[in-house]
Amino acid sequence: MLRVRFHGRGGQGVKVASRVLGTAAFFEGYHAQDFPLYGAERRGAPITAFTRISHVPILERGVISEPDIIIILDETILNDPLANPLSRLKEGGVVFINTTHSPADAKEKYKIAEQVIALDITKISLEILGLPVLSTLAGGVASRIAGLREDSLKKAVEKEASEILTDKELVAKNREAALSCFYAIQPIEVKTSEAVFLGSPVANVPFEPAMISSPAINTTGNTPLRRTGNWRVFKPVWNYESCTRCMTCVARCPDGCIAVNEDGFPFTDYDNCKGCLICVEECPVGAIEKVREVHA
Ligand code: SF4
Ligand code: SF4
Structure with a gap:
């Protein structure tokens, strides 16, 4: 099974990015599961989304604590100890960062031991879409890292973008932007791990600390401290x-x-x-x- 965790900010398209990846995997014949987790904040607040991809039915539920791939849509999240986007990346895993830094500089700056892939997808989004909306672009990056095919990504972007956009031209631009990101990333090998059977085919959600879903509201008077x-x-x-x-x-x-x-x-x-x-x-x-x- 491949477990992918997305980190970004409300309004950037984190949820849709996870859906594009899940749908692309589904079109390619895999079992897929994707869902977001919102905190109790606002646009711009840290958001997480998750995608699981597997050859066998996915019985695992709940947030992905130990991802194989981490996709970071907003580099500033890396400076936020409460968002903690690099937590528990598996050994041999891959981190993608939307940044203007080179992969080597980003790896050193953020002290990441595992493989780092870097690309300025905000620039691509501004050039093609005219807006810093990163959903389909991050979906394109994630699909490439996950080893999916171009045609699966194309169909997934069309499906997911058509559900939220009525403008066909904008849907086509999203497809172009996603493919541009897909081909900007070199194919790589990602270590996968076994699917976990948690004892019940019904939703079986393991306990996760509240800090994961509401990281910034557990102390009083913290507003002036937030930049x-x-x-x-x-x-x-x-x-x-x-x-x-x-x-x-x-x-x-x-x-x-x-x-x-x-x-x-x-x-x-x-x-x-x-x-x-x-x-x-x-x-x-x-x-x-x-x-x-x-x-x-
Ligand atoms: S005060 Fe502000 S709004 Fe007025 S001219 Fe200067 S920059 Fe423009
Ligand atoms: S100073 Fe910043 S927050 Fe205020 S109006 Fe300008 S861009 Fe917006």
């Missing part, structure tokens, strides 16, 4: 030569994280700016530029 701006795709950058100091951006920021410096110009607290870019949209003179964050 809510650590998962931006773009950040606003001010050009003071154009700025008229009208203060529209200060008033419109939904996070209230734009302050004014001693010269009367606005600046943001990047630890908490979530990159919504409302300030960029609202500035009447175009004095704020959106700039891609390239490294976590």
Whole structure:
């Protein structure tokens, strides 16, 4: 059996990525099981999803604690000790990271002993879809690492994307983006392990600590400690030569994280700016530029 765990943030498409992989495996004749696990938070909060793939019926249930493959859609998750995405990766397993770092740099930076595959799928998504939505792209990466075929992935993306999108052109772009990621990854060997029979053909969920599903809400007064701006795709950058100091951006920021410096110009607290870019949209003179964050 192959056990795959996906980590990302709410809104990036973690659940659909796990479904694309499961559906591709199913189209190829395997038994497949996929499901997400949401915490009690919001868009941008750490999300986990799981896919099991097997030649035999899957009787195992519950979260995947010891994955063979870990797919990380958002590199900033690696800096979050509460999300702990690398936990209990099997020996001989594989970690994929959506990053601008090379595999060697990412391996060293995050101290990963097992094999690391790195690719900037956010860039591919922005180029093909025009949005940082990573679901089908991460599904493409995972399908390649799992050793599935191109035609199975194509059919899976069409099925899964058509269930959430009515625009046929966007479905076709998702197929293109998924295949682009699929072929950007070299085929590799992944060590699989035996299916586990837990004693009952009915759902038999092993106990898992609450920290896995609600990692950030078990202490009081922790909100000021959370840096809510650590998962931006773009950040606003001010050009003071154009700025008229009208203060529209200060008033419109939904996070209230734009302050004014001693010269009367606005600046943001990047630890908490979530990159919504409302300030960029609202500035009447175009004095704020959106700039891609390239490294976590
Ligand atoms: S990008 Fe959004 S959160 Fe950040 S400063 Fe602009 S309005 Fe505020
Ligand atoms: S909205 Fe634009 S012009 Fe007005 S203060 Fe902000 S950056 Fe300056």
